[in-house]
Amino acid sequence: MATKPEDLNLGQGYRYGWHDPSTSINVPKKGLTAEVVEEISRSKSEPAWMEKIRLKAYEHFLKRPMPAWGADLGEIDFNDIYYYLKPIQDSVTDFNDLPEDIKRTYVKLGISDAEQQRLIGGVTFQYESESVYHSVREDLSSKGILFTDMDTALREYPDIVKRYFGTVIPPNDNKFAALNTAVWSGGSFIYVPPGVSVDIPLQAYFRINKENMGQFERTLIVVDEGAYVHYVEGCSAPIYASDSLHSAVVEIIVKKGARCRYTTIQNWSNNVYNLVTKRAIAEEDAVMEWVDGNIGSKITMKYPSIYLMGERARGEVLSVAFAGEGQHQDAGGKVVHVASNTSSQIISKSVSAYGGRTGYRGLVRVDPKAEDCKSFVQCDALILDADSRSDTYPYMEIENETAEIGHEATVSKVGEEKLFYLMSRGISETEARGMIVNGFIEPITKELPMEYAVELTRLIQLQMDGAVG
Amino acid sequence: MSEVLVGALDELKQITVVKDGVPETIAVFKLPSGVYAISDTCTHEETELSDGDVDEEDETIECMLHGARFSLATGEVRALPATQPVQTYETIVRDGDVYLKV
Amino acid sequence: MHRFDDATLDQIASSTGEPDALTEARRGALKRHLELDGPIVDVEAWKHTKLDDFELDAFTPAAEACEIEGAEAVRAVGGIVAPLAESLGDPRVAAAFSRIGFADSEAYFTTLATAFAAQPLVVLVPRNQTIEVPIVLRRSVLRAGDAVFPTTLIITEESAAVTVIDNSRSDAFDTGTALAVHSTFIDAGPGSQVTYLSLQDYAQDVWHLAPTRAVTGRDATIRTFTATIGGRFTRSVTESKLIGKGSSAELLGVYFGDHDQRVDHRTLQHHIGANTTSELSYKGALKGHAQAVYSGLVAIDHEAIDADAQQRNRNLLLSRHASADASPMLEILTSEVQRAQHGVSVGRPDDEVLFYLQSRGLTPELSQRIFVKGFFQEVIDRVVVGTLRDALEDLIEAELDLEDQ
Numbered sequence: 001m002a003t004k005p006e007d008l009n010l011g012q013g014y015r016y017g018w019h020d021p022s023t024s025i026n027v028p029k030k031g032l033t034a035e036v037v038e039e040i041s042r043s044k045s046e047p048a049w050m051e052k053i054r055l056k057a058y059e060h061f062l063k064r065p066m067p068a069w070g071a072d073l074g075e076i077d078f079n080d081i082y083y084y085l086k087p088i089q090d091s092v093t094d095f096n097d098l099p100e101d102i103k104r105t106y107v108k109l110g111i112s113d114a115e116q117q118r119l120i121g122g123v124t125f126q127y128e129s130e131s132v133y134h135s136v137r138e139d140l141s142s143k144g145i146l147f148t149d150m151d152t153a154l155r156e157y158p159d160i161v162k163r164y165f166g167t168v169i170p171p172n173d174n175k176f177a178a179l180n181t182a183v184w185s186g187g188s189f190i191y192v193p194p195g196v197s198v199d200i201p202l203q204a205y206f207r208i209n210k211e212n213m214g215q216f217e218r219t220l221i222v223v224d225e226g227a228y229v230h231y232v233e234g235c236s237a238p239i240y241a242s243d244s245l246h247s248a249v250v251e252i253i254v255k256k257g258a259r260c261r262y263t264t265i266q267n268w269s270n271n272v273y274n275l276v277t278k279r280a281i282a283e284e285d286a287v288m289e290w291v292d293g294n295i296g297s298k299i300t301m302k303y304p305s306i307y308l309m310g311e312r313a314r315g316e317v318l319s320v321a322f323a324g325e326g327q328h329q330d331a332g333g334k335v336v337h338v339a340s341n342t343s344s345q346i347i348s349k350s351v352s353a354y355g356g357r358t359g360y361r362g363l364v365r366v367d368p369k370a371e372d373c374k375s376f377v378q379c380d381a382l383i384l385d386a387d388s389r390s391d392t393y394p395y396m397e398i399e400n401e402t403a404e405i406g407h408e409a410t411v412s413k414v415g416e417e418k419l420f421y422l423m424s425r426g427i428s429e430t431e432a433r434g435m436i437v438n439g440f441i442e443p444i445t446k447e448l449p450m451e452y453a454v455e456l457t458r459l460i461q462l463q464m465d466g467a468v469g
Numbered sequence: 470m471s472e473v474l475v476g477a478l479d480e481l482k483q484i485t486v487v488k489d490g491v492p493e494t495i496a497v498f499k500l501p502s503g504v505y506a507i508s509d510t511c512t513h514e515e516t517e518l519s520d521g522d523v524d525e526e527d528e529t530i531e532c533m534l535h536g537a538r539f540s541l542a543t544g545e546v547r548a549l550p551a552t553q554p555v556q557t558y559e560t561i562v563r564d565g566d567v568y569l570k571v
Numbered sequence: 572m573h574r575f576d577d578a579t580l581d582q583i584a585s586s587t588g589e590p591d592a593l594t595e596a597r598r599g600a601l602k603r604h605l606e607l608d609g610p611i612v613d614v615e616a617w618k619h620t621k622l623d624d625f626e627l628d629a630f631t632p633a634a635e636a637c638e639i640e641g642a643e644a645v646r647a648v649g650g651i652v653a654p655l656a657e658s659l660g661d662p663r664v665a666a667a668f669s670r671i672g673f674a675d676s677e678a679y680f681t682t683l684a685t686a687f688a689a690q691p692l693v694v695l696v697p698r699n700q701t702i703e704v705p706i707v708l709r710r711s712v713l714r715a716g717d718a719v720f721p722t723t724l725i726i727t728e729e730s731a732a733v734t735v736i737d738n739s740r741s742d743a744f745d746t747g748t749a750l751a752v753h754s755t756f757i758d759a760g761p762g763s764q765v766t767y768l769s770l771q772d773y774a775q776d777v778w779h780l781a782p783t784r785a786v787t788g789r790d791a792t793i794r795t796f797t798a799t800i801g802g803r804f805t806r807s808v809t810e811s812k813l814i815g816k817g818s819s820a821e822l823l824g825v826y827f828g829d830h831d832q833r834v835d836h837r838t839l840q841h842h843i844g845a846n847t848t849s850e851l852s853y854k855g856a857l858k859g860h861a862q863a864v865y866s867g868l869v870a871i872d873h874e875a876i877d878a879d880a881q882q883r884n885r886n887l888l889l890s891r892h893a894s895a896d897a898s899p900m901l902e903i904l905t906s907e908v909q910r911a912q913h914g915v916s917v918g919r920p921d922d923e924v925l926f927y928l929q930s931r932g933l934t935p936e937l938s939q940r941i942f943v944k945g946f947f948q949e950v951i952d953r954v955v956v957g958t959l960r961d962a963l964e965d966l967i968e969a970e971l972d973l974e975d976q
Contacts, residue, residue: 056522060536069615167548170536279549307549338552367552368894383906386873392901397619398917401857401888405917407899413906 014296014462017269018108019238020101022210024128025086030212031079034058037182040084044151044185047158050165057171057181064175070361071299071328076273081214081245083183085128091149093135102127105207122147122202126217128209129185140198145229146191147202150218153189160191164220168251168279168307177277180216180249187217187248192227192258201230201263201449206246208237208272214245221251223258223286230261232449236296237269243298244272252280252288256310259287265452267459268296270326276302284310284339291447294321294329295459303361305334308342308373319348320444320456323356323388324463332362332379332394337403340371346379349441353384353464359391360409368399377407382440384414384433384464434461472561472568475506483509483519486571495558497567498541500525505541506558506569513537513551575683575718577601579632583689589656600685607679616676619864619896620806620835625778630718630750634689637721641706645733651695652706655724658693667695667726667758673782674808674839680780684720684754691722694735698728698760705734705768705956712739712777715747722754727763729788734766736959740801743774748803753781757795761788761815766796768959772966773801775830781807787818789844796954797853799826799834800966810839813847813875823950824853825963827970828861828893838867840882842875851882854950856943857893858975865897871911873904882913887920887946889939890975920946940971 022028026043029036037058041051066073092098098106106125122136124147131149140147146157154161171181188204208215223229237244246268254260260280268274274297280288290304306315317333335344350358360379381390392409414436422432438445438457445453475484475497483496494509496519507530509519516534523530529547531538537551544557559570580601584594610625611617642652651658658664673681696702710721725735739751751773759765765785773779779802785793799805811820820840828834834857840849855863865884886895899913920942928938947967954960 166536167538170531170538170548170550172534172536173550281549307552309552336552368892369553381901381903383903383908386876386905386907388906390901390903392913393898394900394915395896395898396915396917397894397896398886398888399894401890401893401919403888403918405915407897407913407915409899409901409913411901411903411908411911413908 014269016236016267017238019209019211019240020105022085023087025089026084028082028085028210030082032081032083032183036083040183040185043086046154049162050154053166053171054182057178060172061175061178061182064172064178066175070301071330073273073299075243076245081212082210083214083216084185085210085213086130087127088132091131092133095133098133102132105209106205124149124188124204126186126204126206128213129215131186143196144193145196145198146189148189150187150189150220151185153220157189157191160222161189161220164222164251164253168253168281169249169277174277176247176275177249180218180247180277183214184216184218184249187219188221188231189219190221190229190231192223192229194224195226197228198230201232203231204233206233206235208244208246211240212242212244214247217248219248219250221260221262222253223255223260225255226257228259230263232263232452234265234267236267237272240271242271246272246274246276248276250276250278254280254282254286254288256283257285261289261291263291263448263452265293265456266296266300270296270298272297274300274302278302279305279307280315281307281309282313282315285312286310287314289316290318290333291444292317292319292331293448293456294331295456295463297329298326299328299330301330303332303334305336306344307336307338308344309338311339312341313339314342315344317346318444318447319346320441321350321358322460322463323350323352323358325354325356328357328359330359330361332360334363335365335375337366337370337373337375340369340373342370342373344375346377347443348379349444350390351382351384351437351440351460352388352390355387357389357391359393361393363395363397364405364407365397366400366403366405370400370403372402373400374404375406379409380440381411382414382437383411430465434464437464471571473571475567475569478504478562478565478567484569486569488571495569497560497569498523498530500528500541502528504560504562504567506560507539507541507544508556510555511537511551512553512555518555574631575601575627575687580686583632583687587654587656587690590659593656593659597686600682604679604682604686607682610679612678613676616674616837618866620833625804629748630716632687633714633717633719635719635721636711636713637692638709639706640709641702641704644702644704645694645696645706648700648702649697650700650702651693653693655691655693658695661695663695663726663728664693664724667724670758670786671724671756673754673756673784674810674837677780677782677808680752681754681782683718684722684752687718688720688722688754691724693724693726694733695726696728696731696733699730701732702734705736707736707738710737710739712741712749712751712773715744715749715776718750720752720754723756725755725757725765725767726760727758727765728760730762731760732764734768734956736956737767737769739770740772741774741777744776748776748778750778751780753779755781755783757783757785757793759785759787759791759793762790763788764792766794766955768796768954768956770798770959770962771801771805775801775803775832777802779805781805783808784810784812785820786812787815787820789815790817791815792819794821795823797824797836798963798966799824799836800970802832804833804835806835806837808837810841811849812841812843813849814843816844817846818844819848822849822851823953825947825950826853826855826863827967828855828857828863829859829970829973830861831859832861834861835864840867840869840880842871842878842880845874845876847875848879849881852950853883854885854947855895856887856889856946856970857895858889858973860892862893863895865895866900868900868902869911869913870902871904871908876905876907877909878911879909880911884915885946886917887943888918889943943967943971
């Protein structure tokens, strides 16, 4: 499964492209069989019901054809991927107990600083297939907040996991959800008790190190009645000539009156296939917000979804995507209004340059019994040069006549007049383009925590400077 | 409301009844906890539920197509992508035979 | 009983006395049709549309009935209004004929049309001629079980101009249904203008398919207007291919569904040449258990610099059981775009406006009526032919009068 080196955005500003020698506790092998699935389950000492779910999902995965729409996944070779690599025996709670090379990775990535500065409420680091480091602020744990990796959650809170696992994204939802359900490893588990508000974000960082590695994290978040949490995840991987696969599943249940915001800044290197299924259920009076930033990866297919199951629930998807040379970002959002008086908003901003390709794919559905629902979608695309491309595929399925549904989309280029105006004020063309792009995505970046907004802006700027240098 | 004979307790299967002129297939399941009957059509994309997996402990049925789950006792949705509950029917076991109330 | 087979095809071919090329085309089309598994040739292009209750075997090919008005005005200036069989010998017609094509997704029906259309009609307007009077084609379906294939080829030479109105209606059958596939191909030469207005008011036992494609020469202008009022199932596919530099297309549509009608509109605004413009506005109202599907693509090719494209679809839901699915799509392959924009809305009549009207003493029914008429007026006003505007307004009134089901 190869990407030609000249197709990669090598050395153009992606500063996470290094890799470390690969060490692991298990003997990693390529390819996927039922035995590999069983071995994963065994090495985690999982209960029988989880092994059964994995094996059934594996059967679904084999039978399901590849999707006939979206990006071109024709070059993925499922036999050329490592499905499970355990980097250390047990995860640690003291950062200094990490093996040197892994510790260095996170220092280089600048992650540990944020934690040390108490800017976050808790953090988990995933390296290859497993969580290696985890900590939660004491005051949060004492309120009954559970924040751990998914493997630990299955061991320590099996009842909660069994109750919710696969209820939002069932094993046969799509081919990649089936794959994830079969070989999932790592990911975050969060439970917030009723009425508890987690005032500062919980964070996770995912890192792929080995070449041809597949990362299949599984995240489950349950926000109980009236509670609030903001979860942020970031990711990166080394640049290799051959491809990696990241196929994650995120399930979120936001209960009555609760609120959850899930922010992702995806910055995989340009040889990663990023195929993610993310979905939330919002009950009565609940609010779910997806903030989705897609900068990296070779191909991303990701459409955060919300099912508004309870009255007056609200869902929002804010999506920003940048596709540079050799990249295809196919993103968007999906909202299903099942209950009455629910509302939703999807705002998508995408930028394509240097032959990159962005796509917005979305669905707004109003079920026949859902009265007085409102939804508004705005998807705008900026194409920076003549070789780049933008596609918009919104679907609206409205089966209740009281719904108020609006959708607007505009595809544009950088206006000559705007550019001219800025340059006449002594700003260089590159800077001017950067300012225009920043203005374009501002409605989304203003929703990000400060350091993420800064980082996102910086990353996009670097991508734009890319080949011009 | 009338009673319809489904069959002997050990030979349960689906049965088609006609309600208001519309034929409807009902799937009947025998679990350790009792006999349950639900409409055989998944409310997501109308696949036959009787082909799916029954979890005896949870008393649920999982649709074989995408994995939607329903409670056999109440018909309510336990897992997406179904969002509407499935119709349930009362069953009576008498002298080793199972009857449906429709 | 005539069936969709070679025997019927041969009979039609011999009765028209057509050139071999046409008969060859018929045979090729029938062969392709028989290779298809069914109407749903392309799942994406038929998304949301079910045809489970459609049985081709319920129909037999019949000759289409068509009355033509305004032909003399065209012939008087050296133009053509004649069957294709008679005019294929004219090189201008032959050239346009070689360019005929329709959306692949409609192949099941377009192959049938090519094979079994008894008398495809050619309307050709010579260079620099403007036909002031609209050409009116009146079509009707006569009997249940009939399948008719009215086919029209409209050709305008350089700087010519013509307006063609296609009017279809039928009386309800006691029992059974009929099939009408209206294929229309418009070949607009450089600098020419073609206005094609299609008003479909069949009874609700007709399956109506209307594949339409228009191609433009440099600086040509195409205006299409599609009104769908009747029919049990209507699928109208209107494609504009803006090949000629500077050419433009205005695609307008109105639809009003009631009872169990299914109304399916698919459109294409394909910008191929530079400096091309397209504007689409389709508005529909649904009552009863009617279902509408709108799916439209604006595709701007890499070489189509400075394209200006707009696309609007607005749906009014007037009853509990009406529904609308809409997917307006954009595929833009260049940044050199003047404008590429679309908007869709689905909903009930605006509460604020209704409240305002009621506060002025109007009943709720009358307020809604006024709202719906205003909703459509904006598109109807753009129809250039006065009599057609009047006819449309009457049809909207009649729809509003219908008892809700």
